[in-house]
Amino acid sequence: MPELDFAGLNVAAQAGFKPHFEQVAARARRRRQRHRIVTVAVVALLATGSGIAVAGRPAPERPPVPAPGFGPDRTPDFIPTPGPTLTPGPGRQFSTGRPGAGDLNHVYLRYHECRDGCPPRWAGTDDGGRHWRTGALPVPDDALVDLRVVGPRTLVAWYLPRSSPDSSHARWAASSDGGATWRQVEARRVDALPAGWPVLARQPGPDREALVAVDPATGDVAQLANRSTLHNAATVASAPIGAGLWVSGRTGEKAGDGGRVTWTGSAVEVSRDGGRTWRRHEFPDGLTASDDVGGPAVATQDGRTAYAVGRVRGDLVIWRSADGGRTWARTTGTAKVGERTIRAAVRPDGVLMVQAGVTAREDPLMFNSSDGGATLRPAPLGPGADPLPVSGGYVQTGWPDSTGAWLSADGVTWRWLDPPTL
Numbered sequence: 001m002p003e004l005d006f007a008g009l010n011v012a013a014q015a016g017f018k019p020h021f022e023q024v025a026a027r028a029r030r031r032r033q034r035h036r037i038v039t040v041a042v043v044a045l046l047a048t049g050s051g052i053a054v055a056g057r058p059a060p061e062r063p064p065v066p067a068p069g070f071g072p073d074r075t076p077d078f079i080p081t082p083g084p085t086l087t088p089g090p091g092r093q094f095s096t097g098r099p100g101a102g103d104l105n106h107v108y109l110r111y112h113e114c115r116d117g118c119p120p121r122w123a124g125t126d127d128g129g130r131h132w133r134t135g136a137l138p139v140p141d142d143a144l145v146d147l148r149v150v151g152p153r154t155l156v157a158w159y160l161p162r163s164s165p166d167s168s169h170a171r172w173a174a175s176s177d178g179g180a181t182w183r184q185v186e187a188r189r190v191d192a193l194p195a196g197w198p199v200l201a202r203q204p205g206p207d208r209e210a211l212v213a214v215d216p217a218t219g220d221v222a223q224l225a226n227r228s229t230l231h232n233a234a235t236v237a238s239a240p241i242g243a244g245l246w247v248s249g250r251t252g253e254k255a256g257d258g259g260r261v262t263w264t265g266s267a268v269e270v271s272r273d274g275g276r277t278w279r280r281h282e283f284p285d286g287l288t289a290s291d292d293v294g295g296p297a298v299a300t301q302d303g304r305t306a307y308a309v310g311r312v313r314g315d316l317v318i319w320r321s322a323d324g325g326r327t328w329a330r331t332t333g334t335a336k337v338g339e340r341t342i343r344a345a346v347r348p349d350g351v352l353m354v355q356a357g358v359t360a361r362e363d364p365l366m367f368n369s370s371d372g373g374a375t376l377r378p379a380p381l382g383p384g385a386d387p388l389p390v391s392g393g394y395v396q397t398g399w400p401d402s403t404g405a406w407l408s409a410d411g412v413t414w415r416w417l418d419p420p421t422l
Helices: 006-014 021-036
Strands: 108-114 121-125 131-136 143-151 152-161 173-175 182-185 188-190 213-214 221-224 230-237 245-250 252-255 262-266 265-270 278-282 298-301 306-312 315-321 343-346 350-357 367-369 378-379 388-390 392-397 405-408 415-417
Touching: 021 265, 173 405, 188 252, 262 388, 278 367, 315 350
Parallel strands: 188 221, 298 343
Antiparallel strands: 108 121, 121 131, 143 152, 152 173, 173 182, 213 221, 230 245, 245 265, 252 262, 265 278, 298 306, 306 315, 343 350, 350 367, 367 378, 388 392, 392 405, 405 415
């Protein structure tokens, strides 16, 4: 593993008004896309902890705040114009992290109330956004925090103090009562991830830090003993529980000018036994969904029928598997997408959704296919090509360009949830 540049991380973090870890990564991704060069995120998410139960620091009593603009009649532009997610002012939140959902009623996010000196806090709703409650996170005030939702009332926070010399000082905290109380947890090393535990998609990817799964009932954390053998790998977070573990990545790398790394090849790995063993398929055409992380965008509903979608020399290319990733065949569906970032998902009705472009800068395009990828039809811009499955439906965020979320019970019709003004 190359030397970890934590000094560089701290410089980026201080320049970013105490950002969420993923905001630092997002800015780095945009820089890499401009240069058409891929580099690897510098923070290794090694987790250790004390295992001692602690209560969250008491938060000031605040009345519930109604969520503005909630409901299907208030849907903003699908991809808003990129801009700062800041609302400075006395008593108002200054920055927020990516929202996460345990189901269609329970949504949470991490936020700071001011530019400097304010500890990270969480906000959550138990009724689909009509009312919000808040609390303190049991982490140092200066910590980088990655807050994740793994159940309706189960949250985990990975955190790293900015003064830490390396990632061995990272910790995990968990709450199983919607943030009311927290305890420190230790990531347990395992040969296979427990069945039924959601897998967290994180950066760095599973080639640098092995896959992590969380118990949706207790918040206990398990991490695979072995890392992915792919390069620049990404976890397929949209694969439903029970569909197996899916990882997308590259098969090689080469050094370019100035020692920069570019990735070569394209592959998908699938595990049916919790990550104990893996089956790899390599694509012959250098299929890639972005210049950031991973190889193709992988979409599956049931773990059997799966699609690997990406671009090859500016053309959208689709590969389809009918046997859980054992064999693949290229379909005839295609479209001109240039160098846009690709996202893909399979709806419950079997329709393949493809989004080309994830920010307004990329002038996004949407397509769908109801014939297994044989043909693609243009579709109106809207959510559905980058959702995460949750209990009772799906959630898709517009983060980092928007801090709200789209919620859907069927993956077809969506409603918008505004972030709270706290």
